[in-house]
Amino acid sequence: GNSVTQMEGPVTLSEEAFLTINCTYTATGYPSLFWYVQYPGEGLQLLLKATKADDKGSNKGFEATYRKETTSFHLEKGSVQVSDSAVYFCALSGLGMNTGFQKLVFGTGTRLLVSP
């Protein structure tokens, strides 16, 4: 079945450091890939997405490239801020049972802590 593996946290960085959070996936067919973010006390929010191989998703300075050859979708940011402290979830979409809906499969999440 479909699955997502992402690096365990917490990831602790100083402000302005470079961020990479690794994500790899196993899937049949051609899933879409996502990064979701959960800020303290808030619900999950879609951060960025990519729907086909070699697509790059980007938002708020974060980027991730859909790499079919390595089945990866690593999240990167060149200079993190304290306000980026949150839990980041990698996810893929696969077709739900008996329907055409897009069912999300998530990784376990990676907590990012950015200090001033």
Next chain:
Amino acid sequence: GAGVSQSPSNKVTEKGKDVELRCDPISGHTALYWYRQSLGQGLEFLIYFQGNSAPDKSGLPSDRFSAERTGGSVSTLTIQRTQQEDSAVYLCASSFPSGGSRRQYNEQFFGPGTRLTVL
């Protein structure tokens, strides 16, 4: 409201009791999803509603779990005879319906979740 709301935000219950968790989706979103986040686990899909029907219940972990949706809006997730392993954060999401194409993805908007603790 402006976003997906869930109630209660926290629920503590005793083993063996029944609990009901509520989700109010974004107005106009016909698709509704329940997920569960357990300690050390990722978010697990539980059930999907399109309107009032649930074409995919494959993620419900046991027959103690059930869900319904009325009026194409509010949904209730019910857990009967709760067990300690049911302790988790239960998340609800809503979206416009997605199609079968892998490119036809409509963003799922998540609520803040209900933290359930079974003593």
